[in-house]
Amino acid sequence: MATTTKIRPRALVRASGGPRYAVALAVDALGTGLLRPFLLLYGVTVLGLSAPATGIAMTVGVVMGLVCMPAVGRWLDRGARSTVVAASMLVRVLGVALLLAAPTGHVWLFGTAALFLGIGNQAWPAAHAALVATVARGRERDAALAGGRALRNAGLGVGALLATACLAGGTTALQALAAVTGVAYLAAAALAWSVHVHAEPAAAADRDAEPAPRMRALLGANVIYVFCLNVPEIALPLVLVTQMHASPVWPAAIFVANTVLVVTLQVPVTVLMSRFSRRAVLALAGVVLAASYLGFLVATSLGGGWGAPAVAVVSVVCTIGEIIYAGSATALVTALAPARLLGRALARFQLSTGFGLAVSPAVITALASHGPAALWGSLSAATLLSASAVAAEKDQRT
Numbered sequence: 360m361a362t363t364t365k366i367r368p369r370a371l372v373r374a375s376g377g378p379r380y381a382v383a384l385a386v387d388a389l390g391t392g393l394l395r396p397f398l399l400l401y402g403v404t405v406l407g408l409s410a411p412a413t414g415i416a417m418t419v420g421v422v423m424g425l426v427c428m429p430a431v432g433r434w435l436d437r438g439a440r441s442t443v444v445a446a447s448m449l450v451r452v453l454g455v456a457l458l459l460a461a462p463t464g465h466v467w468l469f470g471t472a473a474l475f476l477g478i479g480n481q482a483w484p485a486a487h488a489a490l491v492a493t494v495a496r497g498r499e500r501d502a503a504l505a506g507g508r509a510l511r512n513a514g515l516g517v518g519a520l521l522a523t524a525c526l527a528g529g530t531t532a533l534q535a536l537a538a539v540t541g542v543a544y545l546a547a548a549a550l551a552w553s554v555h556v557h558a559e560p561a562a563a564a565d566r567d568a569e570p571a572p573r574m575r576a577l578l579g580a581n582v583i584y585v586f587c588l589n590v591p592e593i594a595l596p597l598v599l600v601t602q603m604h605a606s607p608v609w610p611a612a613i614f615v616a617n618t619v620l621v622v623t624l625q626v627p628v629t630v631l632m633s634r635f636s637r638r639a640v641l642a643l644a645g646v647v648l649a650a651s652y653l654g655f656l657v658a659t660s661l662g663g664g665w666g667a668p669a670v671a672v673v674s675v676v677c678t679i680g681e682i683i684y685a686g687s688a689t690a691l692v693t694a695l696a697p698a699r700l701l702g703r704a705l706a707r708f709q710l711s712t713g714f715g716l717a718v719s720p721a722v723i724t725a726l727a728s729h730g731p732a733a734l735w736g737s738l739s740a741a742t743l744l745s746a747s748a749v750a751a752e753k754d755q756r757t
Contacts, residue, residue, distance in 0.1 A: 374495035374503035376554055380441075381510065383550035384487070387448055388511040390543030391480070392518020393536055394455070397526070398473065401537065405530050407463045416470035418717075420477030425713045428706040431482045435489045435702025438560030441551055443486040448548035451479035455541035459534065479544075481713055484689075485705035492693045492701060493558045498633045501690040505629035508685055509622050516618045558698070574695060574704065576752040578711040580645070580745035581688060585715035586723070586738060587648050587681045591617045594723045594734065595674065598659060602727070605667040613674045620678045621685075628679070629686030637691040638749060640683060645746025647680035649739040656735035 372381050394401075402413035434443055454475030461468035491503045525532040596610035632640045651673055658669035689708065696704035726734040 374491070374499045374506075376441075376490055376494055376503075376556065379550050380490075380554045383444075383448075383547045383554075384507055384510050385514050386543050386550065387483070387547035388514025389518045390451075390540045390547065392515035392520075393522045393543070394476075394518075394540040395480075395515070396519050397522050397533065397536065398476070400526075401458060401533050402469050405463075405533050406461055406465065406469055408466050408469060412466050413469070416466060416473045417477075419470060420473030420475075421481070421713065421717055422477075423474050424477035424479075424481030425710055425717075427478050428481060428485065428710050428713075429703070431485055432703035432706025435486065435705065436560070436699060437702075438558045440486070440490040440493050440556040440558055441554045442557075443482065444490055445548040445552035447479045447482040447486050448544045448551060449479075450475050450482070452541050452544045452548065454479065455537050455544065458537050459541070481709060484712070485702070485709045488689050488693060488705050489558075489701055490556050493556055498630075500693065501633060501637070501686065502626060502630055504689055504693075505625045505686045509625040512618055512625075513622045516615075516622070558701075574692065574707065576748040577641075577688075577691065577695075578707060580749045581708065581711040582715040582718075583741045583745040584641075584645060584648070584684050584688065585712050586719045586742075587677060587684060588716065589719045589723060590677055591674065593720050594727070595655075595670065597724065597727055598655075598731070598734070599667060599670060602731070603659060603662070603666050603670075609667045609671060613671055616671075617674065617678045617681075620675065621682060624679075625682055625686060628682050629690075632683065632686060637687050637694055638752070640687040641691055642746045642750040644680050644684035644687060645742050645749065647683060648677065649742040649746070651677035651680055652735045652739035652742065656731055656739075659731045659735075 372378055398417060399410070399413055402408045402416065403410055408416075431443065454472045457468055457472035457475065461472065487507060488504060491507065492500055495503050522536055525536050528535075591610075591614050595613055596607075599605040599609050600607055632643075635643075654673035654676060655670060658673050659666060661669050689705075692704055692708045693701065723734065726737050
């Protein structure tokens with residue numbers, strides 16, 4: 360059992376890559392927040408594409424982004440750090456430029472733009488985690504990863520709010536929004552590249568000879584754990600509005616509360632949990648998430664005027680589980696992986712995360728169609744099973 364880590368704000372910034380890199384993260388998150396929720400609207404409203412065609416193009420972009428992850432992992436293992444982060448931002452600049460250049464009705468150009476945006480969005484988490492792992496060690500690194508996530512959530516939230524305010528401007532406002540996003544990505548790329556963080560590259564023979572960390576259970580469990588990220592965005596709006604016939608204000612309020620809690624509690628909770636092993640904390644996150652899913656099952660059965668407020672209360676427990684999960688999962692991967700295989704390990708972890716995020720909307724909606732017991736009972740059982748697998752795997756010291 361480790362002692363609790365005390366992290367001062369200046370040390371946290373330094374462990375995260377320095378002030379310029381922190382600004383780069385904030386600018387990148389703001390740009391993503393401006394565009395990500397409204398990419399579908401851009402395709403339908405500005406380019407005049409059908410909703411199915413737009414959705415398919417966006418899905419292909421996400422999938423192709425995942426396909427590129429092994430190459431990103433190998434690039435990181437050659438020693439690149441800030442260069443890969445900057446590249447993940449620059450490729451999104453290209454995606455935004457293609458959006459602005461796409462003529463009305465041109466689905467292929469929109470699809471190519473979505474492809475570049477998907478590659479950048481998928482490559483960024485692994486590249487960022489590798490950079491932080493290069494400049495920080497131990498629990499300071501864990502806190503820096505948590506701080507980066509909190510900063511990113513704040514930027515995403517502010518960007519989404521600004522984008523919502525711009526929606527009243529119609530097509531012209533959406534095009535301006537895309538242009539501002541492109542400029543934001545370009546500025547973030549320049550700032551990220553300027554920190555010049557590199558690691559000593561390992562020879563190909565050394566990388567191949569290095570034993571791979573034991574992460575099969577972790578990667579499999581992560582696919583289930585990551586469902587929690589789509590609970591506030593998909594599961595709760597679906598249940599509250601379509602099944603419980605509650606006001607749309609409830610899911611909106613829950614989403615805002617989720618963002619605020621993540622921004623304010625991610626670092627303190629991660630530091631608090633540093634007295635325990637990362638593996639034990641990740642297993643605990645599964646237990647908390649599973650308990651919250653059972654809480655949602657109970658809350659949705661109340662009906663009447665009590666159901667929606669009860670769901671809102673339980674959502675706080677779910678968010679705490681999400682915070683514990685996010686503060687321990689990537690940290691455990693960076694602790695398990697040998698330095699020479701860090702890039703590949705983080706790439707595989709991002710693959711499992713991306714896959715879970717990709718399939719969770721379809722799984723959640725399919726389960727919800729069979730009733731609350733099927734949805735929340737299945738999620739709870741799968742998450743508990745995943746937590747058991749994480750706890751049972753070796754390398755308990757991590």
